[in-house]
Amino acid sequence: MMADKTFILRIKRQAAPQERVVWEEFEIRYRPHLNIITCLRDIAEKPITRAGDGTTPISYDANCLEEICGACAMLINGYPRQACSALVDNLEKPIRLEPLTKFPLIRDLQVDRSIMFENLKRMKCWVPIDGTYAIGPGPRMSPEQQQIGYPMARCITCGNCLEICPKVNDHTQFVGAAIINQVRLFNMHPTGNMHARERLEAMMGPGGIQDCDNAMNCVKVCPKSIPLTESNNEINRQVLKHAVWDWLNFSEGPTERDEEWKRLGIQK
Amino acid sequence: MPGTASKPDSSYFWDKLHSLSGIIPIGAFLAEHFWSNSYVLVSPERYNSTAAGLEQIPWRIPVEFLFIWLPIVFHGCYGLDIWWRGKANVLGHPWMSNWMYVLQRWTGIVLFAYIIWHVWIERFATHGRSTFAGVAHDFANPYYTAFYVIGVLAASFHLGNGLFNFCCKWGIAVTPRAQRAAGFFGAFVGVIFSVAGLLIVAGFVYNWHPFSGYL
Ligand code: HEM
Ligand code: SF4
Ligand code: SF4
Ligand code: FES
Numbered sequence: 001m002m003a004d005k006t007f008i009l010r011i012k013r014q015a016a017p018q019e020r021v022v023w024e025e026f027e028i029r030y031r032p033h034l035n036i037i038t039c040l041r042d043i044a045e046k047p048i049t050r051a052g053d054g055t056t057p058i059s060y061d062a063n064c065l066e067e068i069c070g071a072c073a074m075l076i077n078g079y080p081r082q083a084c085s086a087l088v089d090n091l092e093k094p095i096r097l098e099p100l101t102k103f104p105l106i107r108d109l110q111v112d113r114s115i116m117f118e119n120l121k122r123m124k125c126w127v128p129i130d131g132t133y134a135i136g137p138g139p140r141m142s143p144e145q146q147q148i149g150y151p152m153a154r155c156i157t158c159g160n161c162l163e164i165c166p167k168v169n170d171h172t173q174f175v176g177a178a179i180i181n182q183v184r185l186f187n188m189h190p191t192g193n194m195h196a197r198e199r200l201e202a203m204m205g206p207g208g209i210q211d212c213d214n215a216m217n218c219v220k221v222c223p224k225s226i227p228l229t230e231s232n233n234e235i236n237r238q239v240l241k242h243a244v245w246d247w248l249n250f251s252e253g254p255t256e257r258d259e260e261w262k263r264l265g266i267q268k
Numbered sequence: 269m270p271g272t273a274s275k276p277d278s279s280y281f282w283d284k285l286h287s288l289s290g291i292i293p294i295g296a297f298l299a300e301h302f303w304s305n306s307y308v309l310v311s312p313e314r315y316n317s318t319a320a321g322l323e324q325i326p327w328r329i330p331v332e333f334l335f336i337w338l339p340i341v342f343h344g345c346y347g348l349d350i351w352w353r354g355k356a357n358v359l360g361h362p363w364m365s366n367w368m369y370v371l372q373r374w375t376g377i378v379l380f381a382y383i384i385w386h387v388w389i390e391r392f393a394t395h396g397r398s399t400f401a402g403v404a405h406d407f408a409n410p411y412y413t414a415f416y417v418i419g420v421l422a423a424s425f426h427l428g429n430g431l432f433n434f435c436c437k438w439g440i441a442v443t444p445r446a447q448r449a450a451g452f453f454g455a456f457v458g459v460i461f462s463v464a465g466l467l468i469v470a471g472f473v474y475n476w477h478p479f480s481g482y483l
Contacts, residue, residue, distance in 0.1 A: 078360050166369060169355040210283035213354060214436045215369035217361060229436070230443055237439020243280065 005030040008050065008094035009039055011058060017105045025050040025094070036076060036083035036097065037062050040109075059108035067223055070156030073100055073163070074109045080160040082223050083109075100163045113159045119175040120157075123202045125182040127192040138191035145188060152185040152231065154224040161218035161228060173207030177218035180209060181231040187238065200235075200242040209235050282346065287437055289343045290430045293335045298427060302464050308471040310479045312400035319398040340383060347376045372429050375422040382419040400472075407472045420465030428458020 009026045027050045028039050037060075044057035062072040065084045072083040075098040077091060088095070103111040120126075129135075141149070155178055162168045162176035183199045186192035203209045212232050219228040307318040325331065351373040358366045389412075394402055406412050432454030435441040441450035470476050 164357070164361065166354045166356050166366075169353075171353040171355075204280040206277050206279065208280060210280045212437070213350065213369060214365075214433045216365035217357075217363065220361075220363060227444065229447060233436050233439055233442040233447070235439075236437050237442060239280075240284070240439055243284075 007088065009043075010094050010096045011109070012096075012098040013058070013108050014099075014105060015056075016107060024055060028088075030088070032089065034088040036074075036086045036088070036095070037065060037072060039088065039095075040083070059106070059110045061110050068156060070158035073113075073158040073160055074098065075100060075163070080163040080221050082158060082160075085223065100159060102163050102168050103159060113157070116157050116159060116162070116176075116178060119179045119207075120182060123175060123179050123183050124195060124199045125179065125186050127186060127189060128195065129191065141190055145190075149185055149188055151224075151226055152181050155181060155226060156224060158223060160221045160223065164217040164221045166215050166217070167211050167213055172211050174211035175207045177212070177222075177228040177232060180212070180235050181226055181228055184231045184234050184238075187235075196238070197242065200239050203235060203239050204243060209239050212236075283350075286343055286346045286350070287434055289339045290427075291434055293339050294343055295427050295430070297336055298423060298461070302461060302468065305468045306464065308400065308403075308468060309477055311477050312475075315400045323396060323398070344376070344380050344383070347373075348380065351376065368429050368432075372426060372433065375426040378418065378422040379426060382415065382422065385415065386419060404472050404475065407469070413469065413473055416469050417466065420469060421462055424458050424461035424465060427461060428454040428456075430454075431457055 006027045006029055009028055011024050011026065013022050013024055014020070026039075026043050026048075028034075028042055040058050040060055040062075047055050047057050049055055060072065060074070060083070062084060063069040064071070067082045067085040070082075073080060074083055075096075076083065076086050077096050078098075080100060083097075097109060099105055099109045100111050100113075103113050103115065106112055129138075157178060159178070161178050165174070165176055167174045168176050180203070183203055187196040187199055209232070214229075214232075216229050218232075219226075222228055304318050304322060305315075308315040354369075354373070356366075356370050356373070358370045389406060390398060390403070407416070432441075432450050435450035435453070436447060441447045
């Protein structure tokens, strides 16, 4: 019988952040339309390296398997992308897998991307709707606005745009293009726009829009084809307008309305 | 690693001031500088009288200080800090815009060294008096000429690509089409400055005055 066609997967492994880095090679049986997650499952079924040594299954995150949850982001041949939509047929062999480098490592290919959620909160990327009483329906969104907003709303918080950005690193606190894009999305939403000022204020703070230096890498790796440089520049424009306006009016810090909120003890 | 600090800081202000200072006054000064030096293409006499005219402006030292030295020192030092805070990855991902990002930093570093040398030999070593004969003497040294060519090209690229960055970072060019238009505008400025600068160098090196026919 003819031997099965196989290919090699090289994986950078680390049992824990403080543990030693080891590269392991696996020989995977080729089938048409394989994706990287399937390869990792093959290894989990039979965790034996190419040299024949027993090892542990690879740790990785994945959930939806259809490029919609963002969990499976990793470096595949050095390029940040989703493992579930990376097809073996289209990849140069041997295939090299590494964890994202801009997020704290948990184990093997698994990283902790919760910083993005923290930054979404810090930049106020939500629409506050709950009050102590019903405040009625919000304004409607025109079909035109929906068309512009929808592509931005496709973000799956995978972190690829942060991974590839030269300005996201230990020397800055830059929140990255994904978060800037959400600020733009929520500022254009008719209800979200009621809090646009607070988002722009946050965007001028540490790690805000000023850290983007226009390397335009983010837009090239976004699996959802979000026009990220357009979002960066649009937020640049909104923040600048806001900043110049405030400066001309000597208004800094809390406005009267913020004072009122504070007096009433309301946490925004 | 992206951080989550929430204390307000002034980096927005300083980053924007850095960005603006590259255009006004530094970029504007570069345009004036190339213009004034272009008089060498008319004749050595016109070059000398233009230089003398600039040397005799009122308030020379405060004007030079406020509009040239201070902005360049600020822009240069802050630029080195920005460079240091970035982590280039162009080798693994050689996209054109990524190269532009890296070249903006490398030309900045070249300019830092170049400007110190240039100001030293042409401003302080001459006691603030520039003449055609003096500059042509410097150009007799091929190493000097080479450094001049590098400086001209680095400054032209840095200004052209800087204009493109400025349009993006001040929200002037937002949509991809506008970004492309801003890119062409920056490239156009970069090419014009390169050509003008190289002609000036040629004027000194070859004692070449193509516009002397006007006299
Ligand atoms: C003294 C040495 C210099 C250094 C170290 C330097 C460094 C830098 C750096 C790192 C940037 C990128 C900033 C960013 O992307 O946020 C930049 C931008 C810029 N520089 Fe310079 N530069 C120098 C001199 C100059 C000169 C002589 C000019 C005038 C031609 C100039 C004009 C600009 C412009 C127009 C920008 C674009 C501003 C922006 O990014 O919005 N620079 N510089
Ligand atoms: S355009 Fe801005 S956010 Fe995108 S990769 Fe470049 S620096 Fe990062
Ligand atoms: S913007 Fe794109 S690359 Fe960035 S997190 Fe969202 S989906 Fe991922
Ligand atoms: S598993 Fe959800 S994006 Fe890959």
